[in-house]
Amino acid sequence: MYNKYKLSGQTLSLEVVNSHPYLGIQLQDDMKWDTQVVHSTAKASRILGLIKRNLYYCSEQLKSIAFTSLVRPHTEYGAVSWDPHTKGHCKQLDRIQRSAARFVKHNYEKSEGAVTKILCDLEWPRLQDRRSAARLALMYKITQELVDIPSDQFLTLVTRQGLRRKNSQNYQIPHCRTNTYKNSYFPRTTQELQGTTADASEPQLTSITPPTCLAYMLKV
Template identity: 60%
Template sequence: MEWDTQISHVTSKASRVLGLMRRNLYNCSEKIKETAYTALVRPHVEYASVVWDPYTKTHTNKLEKIQRNAARFLKNNHERTPGTVTKLLSDLDWQSLQHRRQVARLALLYKINNNLVDIPSDRYLTPATRQGLRHRNNYSFQIPFGRLNIHKNFNRTIKEWNTLPESITSSPSTETFKTHCTNYI
């Protein structure tokens, strides 16, 4: 099972909406353009991303290109010199879409572990039997065996979870977890 079709569909739709914004909001303020981007474009590239979050560099770059194009449009800066878009993203204080998806995946695992969603934790999460260098917290889980691409996101999320400090994994609420996780990663 590959995610090429999903990634292509998501990037195509987000690009079309961004093009619509370029045509209709060209003379608007940065604040209006940013609000339009976060309300109209970003949901397309983040909807259900905990399931299809790409693990290949090609797919990740395809998605990040949407945000980079949005930053150019927002700041009305279309220079092609190296580092221009990186500086624009820094000025806008936008996290990469990859980082946002990673926090979303970890937040879902937090919700599963704390029975905040209707996914049985005992069916999918097995506590780690021994603590080692890879586990920094008492809430570590064993990584299930799986060769299919469909397992890669779940296994990657558990690996990332196991490296989080216990102060983050034992957060009292989902919002606290997301805040600590965003600042830690």
């Protein structure tokens, strides 16, 4: 299927595709992130394989630094926009870190909970916790006008009398009719702060304050 456009007097045919990269993020026509997750894990896996071949006899500290600086960034690039919510996608990304943890500790034990213990020893938080912290940190920057994203176009500010915290900013969690919108950035992040679901019958409010975001950032 092709669409024809005219540019500078020339007729151009643009092919319709299912996905296409934009600023390093794979966008799909169905608003899902399957292609992006596959792309991120594939690139991270290739670099992890390179590290395993070249740093096999190096110290745990060097291996850990190599992973956190060369591999993990590929699983988190632009993740505030495409942070997956399905278990399948989360597990697909977590396999990279779990494989790296075994390599760093040189522990390939197959018993239940072995990898979890290794991750605790390395003090590596779950990747989904890091992505959540990044989304919450960006939300704080948006509400404080520290980034050029207009909050009034995406967030509804609600004022209530008798608030205990004078400096708190309360935003209403939008009503979502589709899972795609429900798990997009603004509805998902505000409902995480509230600790509730976005399809409640009554409008939900959430407060965005520096201590709240700091508590999440301390996880990483």
